[in-house]
């Protein structure tokens with residue numbers, strides 16, 4: 001049986017980063033990945049990078065305009081270019097791991113016990129490995145709700161399949177109004193599809209600041225997306241090259257004929273083939289691997305990182321998880337999930353929505369003496385230059401200390417500016433410093449001069 005100091009299961013962001021760090025220190029390290037199409041993990045192959053490539057190209061296509069056929073031709077080319085991009089990144093990731101001294105094994109891993117892993121290779125042969133330490137980084141997998149006919153429909157896709165679709169759908173139905181649902185609604189509207197979103201809850205993006213959610217809803221609706229809330233797809237059937245979805249809303253029932261359905265109803269921890277129970281690893285009630293603040297599982301020599309650990313599902317969280325684990329194995333153990341600071345995020349709509357920290361309502365509920373500041377983007381010179389005057393910025397401030405409690409940016413380039421807010425919040429920099437800071441001109445970040453001048 002081959003023995004390793006470290007076995008990492010899954011080639012995700014956390015896994016590959018940790019594997020490289022351990023191997024470059026001379027530790028014998030194996031990285032097991034079930035598919036050669038997934039070297040580098042979900043993000044670069046089937047998620048963030050290809051979807052943001054679509055996002056950027058969709059906006060360019062919208063600006064170019066033309067007939068539906070022109071748009072469909074451009075879309076087909078974008079899908080082809082996306083494939084080239086992911087193939088290049090995949091190869092680069094593989095080379096980087098191997099170059100660092102990691103042994104990459106392409107097969108599916110399953111626990112036999114708390115130290116032994118069985119790898120099943122694509123040809124069907126198996127191999128048993130012994131790992132002194134084991135790290136789980138198997139990511140997430142889409143949850144598909146049990147809607148009659150949905151799984152059987154030829155026209156229903158999850159995000160991965162959708163990004164392989166070469167024909168631009170004239171009509172697209174999206175089930176789920178979360179990150180994936182809204183992002184894809186925005187991309188496909190820009191590509192030229194007619195998009196309908198069916199969301200189960202009544203409130204639109206309910207975790208966001210109410211004022212900002214309202215601005216997003218208004219803008220997406222004005223851009224042509226039909227957003228049905230408190231609604232359900234009750235059945236799907238294929239008919240004459242289309243999918244017919246039965247939709248129930250408060251107003252009644254309707255049948256919608258579409259060319260494609262995107263199922264975007266959440267992603268769950270991926271433990272399907274791993275058998276963590278054989279190692280005595282405990283799971284949470286939601287089916288994620290249970291960990292402590294150092295990401296150690298209930299078995300002390302086994303850790304979990306990324307989506308499988310049940311935290312926020314972002315690539316940079318998986319990366320930060322690897323820093324936390326690395327800090328225990330190669331460092332002083334001081335970094336934990338409790339001290340990684342504020343976690344910002346961006347939803348890549350058009351314009352993008354970015355957030356860090358508390359909403360105004362959350363801050364009030366937490367007992368702060370809240371001050372707020374707002375700025376409409378039409379007032380920002382760079383927004384005029386970009387012809388992107390839609391949207392707003394909102395900041396939530398602790399009136400007693402002047403510290404920033406939250407920021408909610410629905411505007412062009414918000415995915416860049418939000419990182420400034422995270423830094424200021426973690427460093428305890430009061431809003432007045434950002435208000436009086438010198439920014440280059442003309443930029444979107446210089447809008448912070450005016451945003452914070454409006455604090456009341």
Ligand SMILES: Cc1cc2nc3c(=O)[nH]c(=O)nc-3n(C[C@H](O)[C@H](O)[C@H](O)COP(=O)(O)OP(=O)(O)OC[C@H]3O[C@@H](n4cnc5c(N)ncnc54)[C@H](O)[C@@H]3O)c2cc1C
Pocket residue numbers: 009010011012013014015032033034035038039040041042043046047048049051052107108109110137138139140159160180270273274305306307308312313314315316318
């Ligand atoms: C469409 C979409 C868009 C997204 N956009 C963004 C974005 O813009 N920004 C952002 O930060 N996040 C985004 N995310 C979320 C982000 O992709 C995930 O949070 C991130 O990729 C999770 O990485 P991970 O390290 O947990 O594991 P993953 O990257 O998911 O890697 C897990 C790997 O484990 C392998 N594996 C699973 N089981 C086994 C097994 N038993 N044996 C061997 N190998 C196994 C899998 O094949 C996979 O390669 C997006 C997600 C989706 C679906």
Ligand SMILES: NC(=O)c1ccc[n+]([C@@H]2O[C@H](COP(=O)([O-])OP(=O)(O)OC[C@H]3O[C@@H](n4cnc5c(N)ncnc54)[C@H](O)[C@@H]3O)[C@@H](O)[C@H]2O)c1
Pocket residue numbers: 145175176177178179180181183198199200201231232233264265266267312313314345346347348
């Ligand atoms: N920009 C980014 O960082 C980015 C982009 C895409 C995805 N992601 C990550 O991927 C994860 C998964 O995204 P997601 O959009 O699938 O999940 P999500 O949890 O964000 O949203 C799922 C939505 O579907 C709704 N829903 C569930 N079942 C339904 C049903 N039967 N009918 C109608 N609506 C239903 C839920 O109420 C929810 O609003 C996210 O948690 C996010 O962290 C991140």
